[in-house]
Amino acid sequence: MNIQGNEARCTSCHAGYGWKDDTFDFSSERNIDCLVCHDQTGTYEKFPTGAGHPVSEPKKFMGKTYKPPDWNKVAQSVGRPTRDNCGTCHFYGGGGDGVKHGDLDSSLLSPDEQLDVHMDAEGPDFTCIRCHTTKAHKIAGRCYKKPAAKELKSLIEDDLIERITCVSCHTDKPHKPGDKANDHTDKVACQSCHIPAYARQLPTKMWWDWSEAGRMKDGKPYAEHGPFGKHSYHTKKGEFVWAKNVVPEYFWFNGGLEYTLLTDKIDPEKPVKLNRVMGSRDDSRSRIYPFKVHKGKQPYDSKRNTMAALHLFSPKEETAYWGSYDWQKAITAGMEYVGLEYGGEFGFVETVYHFPITHMVAPKENRISCEECHNREGRLANLAGFYMPGRDHHEGLDMVGWIGVVLSLIAVILHGVFRKIAGKKTQR
């Protein structure tokens, strides 16, 4: 789903505050909201549809009343960002707790040791900025790159600054001397073993089917609750599947993610990878890295075979999907807004999005056991191109070997039987 055309809503997190229309200057520092990161009263709250602004007088949204901040208190409280500051947006990406990332949700506001050894509120109590270091407000690790590697690469140029990775503190030989695990760090990211599962306390959204959106009950939008007390259906957004304690999928990852753009051609017969994990077995900078694979169905331009921009939210406009529940209108308006041609017909295509998993590092005794991967049907069963003990074997050798063993067994058994029979004869 696109931000463009829906800024008033999305910018309550994304890109600061004050968005009015497409003349908004995204590069201006004056448009960046200081308080959302630096307020320490915990009372500074943006209004969900206020383009990043808090309310000036009490206002209700979805049953919750938003009060205007006490500006004096807020201003006097400013300090280094805490987990609450970062979490306000990052734990709720995609419109709710744990929707986007499987390893970032409100359980990390005050986690215990089991959930995150570093952020453990009773222990080291790391804040986000302990690892996501900053230099003149440039925050390291938007997509927390290659934590097990020496060379670091970034997603956007602004990220090209020093950052703390696992190896920064733990070195690339973090285990006891002679421990075989140290021999893994050249190919396996720390996260792969030390994050046994994500969404360990709160569920995360795994499936989001937009094609089911728009159903009405008694002519009105409605919502249904499923497992974990989470929405399994919402007229506005479609069908959801939530999951807890999810085992990640693993890919070779060099820290780069490549994105499918609105102008890129897609193949609607296959699930569309909205982002692709960069890296390979042969790349010395790639590691085997855990991912949350978020799947769903989204609208696409079925004439031009591109993903479709959608006008989703607008307080006033008729064309917004959350007003009219008319896909055609919403897509037409969305494509027009981003200045792209629309073929005039739409369909729904299955989509796949990869979220790197790097938070929720478990205590060392909870790391996954060797056979989770060193196994014929283990976690890495789908990674090809290399030989891994326990997973791989040479079919031909195994066959010849076992035939040899069985033949020798048959031979000695037959020999023994003959001996027995012959022994009885000679005794007679």
Place this chain on the structure above:
Amino acid sequence: MNAKNIIYLYPRFERFWHWAQTLLILALLVTGFEIHGTYALLGFETAFTVHNFCAWAWLILYIFIVFWMVTTGEWRHYIPTFRKLYDVSCYYAYGMFRGELHPVPKSVRIKHNPLQRLTYLGIVSALVPFQMITGFFYYYYNSWPQLGLNWTLGTMGFLHMAGAFAFLIFLVVHLYMITTGPTVMAHTRAMFTGWEEVEDVQACEWEDKTQKKETGAALKA
């Protein structure tokens, strides 16, 4: 039937290394096939740790065994020979079913028949070092680039597994062959006590050229 004799054939250290190797081979096979993914028993990590420990233990034992062989002259029992190899093969193929005597009975001078000599020499000088070397490279896979090696782990895994199957096949045959003594448990007992029951001490002179004909005649008689 000739008179039965009991001779002291296997000194203490020989018995020790035999049984130590027995345990090591069994442990290495059990853990090795688990690491290979054939089954799950101890868990991969435990299997790996045990396998690794046994490998190093065997290397140390192996050094002691070689030292013992060289200093005591026991290596002579492993000099390969083809003489009587055919006779011994025939004996196991059908002679023993007819109640014939073993063409090369054990004696203090001749502990092993030619078939055993070839097998044991092959194992001690080829199979064991082969498994040690392939296992060593397998374990130090990460250091290959520093050593300038451009092999694949799959190749090393293949070689090490081929050796493992050879060991397993040897074990099957060996376990059977040790039952072919005067009684089923005779050889096994001897390997515990050191004392082996032999049928005719004289018949062991087969290797001595001057007595060859004589022995042959005695055997036929």
